[in-house]
Amino acid sequence: TMEQAAKKSKQLIGSLLAFSRKQVMKPVPTCISEVVKTSAKLLHRLLPADITFSIICAKDELPVLVDPHHFEQVLMNLVTNGRDAMPNGGKLTIETKNVTIDNVHSVQYNLPPGRYMKIAVSDTGMGIDKDQIQRIFEPFYTTKEHGKGTGLGLAMVYGIIKQQDGAVTVQSVKGVVTVFSIYLPVISGGLLDAADDSDKTESKGIHHIGRGTIMIAEDNSSVREYLQDTLEYFGYKTIAAVDGVDAIEQYTRHSKTIDLILLDVIMPKKNGREVYDQIVKNNPEQKILFMSGYTEEILSSKRINEEKLEFIHKPIVLEELLGKIDELAKKSTRS
Structure with missing residues (x-):
């Protein structure tokens, strides 16, 4: 035909x-x-x-x-x-x-x-x-x-x-x-020079990356695993949460060791803003970085744009993510 x-x-x-x-x-x-x-x-x-x-x-x-x-x-x-x-x-x-x-x-x-x-x-x-x-x-x-x-x-x-x-x-x-x-x-x-492979972070000019624990709250398994693999490659320890309720449970269990939370805005059971409110109520000093691929209108509806909250757009660019982590680490008051 x-x-x-x-x-x-x-x-x-x-x-x-x-x-x-x-x-x-x-x-x-x-x-x-x-x-x-x-x-x-x-x-x-x-x-x-x-x-x-x-x-x-x-x-x-x-x-x-x-x-x-x-x-x-x-x-x-x-x-x-x-x-x-x-x-x-x-x-x-x-x-x-x-x-x-x-x-x-x-x-x-x-x-x-x-x-x-x-x-x-x-x-x-x-x-x-x-x-x-x-x-x-x-x-x-x-x-x-x-x-x-x-x-x-x-x-x-x-x-x-x-x-x-x-x-x-x-x-x-x-x-x-x-x-x-x-x-x-x-x-x-x-993609490192094979001769410098033993010192990954130095060859990229990232001297401090690899310290601490990051919790990743993301319902999309591909994105979550990508973030885990990448951050662990740079030496971080990671904790994964698959939805809003799981994020709160994981945080309650590991709050003393978590240095930073990567928090998806739109998740099942509880959205990112609800998780944020519950966590900072008990720990105002906790460093949290929101991430989303949604429009400004959706973000406004979730009250992400109301305050000066830390935010990164999806699809995530690795250099930008590491830069944000660096920035938040320097602001951190944790010892």
Whole structure:
């Protein structure tokens, strides 16, 4: 139909734009394992019953700057590619890892040395010939039968990852395994000179970061985990709360050790302002930093703009967050 033809044309144009690195991206700080987990159900539907699908997520996750929607497209293309390589069934695995690329491997991958999140998609299919590997990311190049593929899936993968300052490699042993590996740079404090990796905070010029305990009250699990991972990377201890009531309970339990609270404005059960009022009633000196992606009108309705309360906008920029923490730490009267 004309509708299907139009849809295919749109996909074709999107693929070519991605390969040429001219597609519009909206990168945000992202926990890549969360994208993998939330996409798992959809990815599983792409696979027949005779393909075993498994996910292995890094325990030491660090945030990357990526467009989550486009990264889902990358996963879908790689999973589809793996499926098509296993017509008789097999095993498909997605694994995320926190890795350091040294000076030697940086030349191999054409990336600066530093910290990266690696996403490996492997299949136990037919494999790829050495001569085909050289051309695998070229637009319109396909190893599939005529009419079975456009030859744009892997070109799109390559374009999207390169546009987000990453790299993609492929290794294959014919008839045994094929692994597509994606490397995405860890944001801000992650991309350090490999030689200075032992002293992360000094290399970023942040000398005081890493002292004290921060409570993070945030109902969005992706944002909460991103903040925990990032702050712990800089040496902070963190306590997590999933809603307003949990925030008050956690604070009551740990009030003597909490130096700062990152408090989401809109949360279930009790909003940020209600949590703030209850906490400062008992401890007026407690340092609290509100955070929200909502409009000024919503913030006014929650009485965030009535006083000179400390506030940071979402999506959170790491340098701005660390700057605010620095500013509040200097104001702190705690010993």
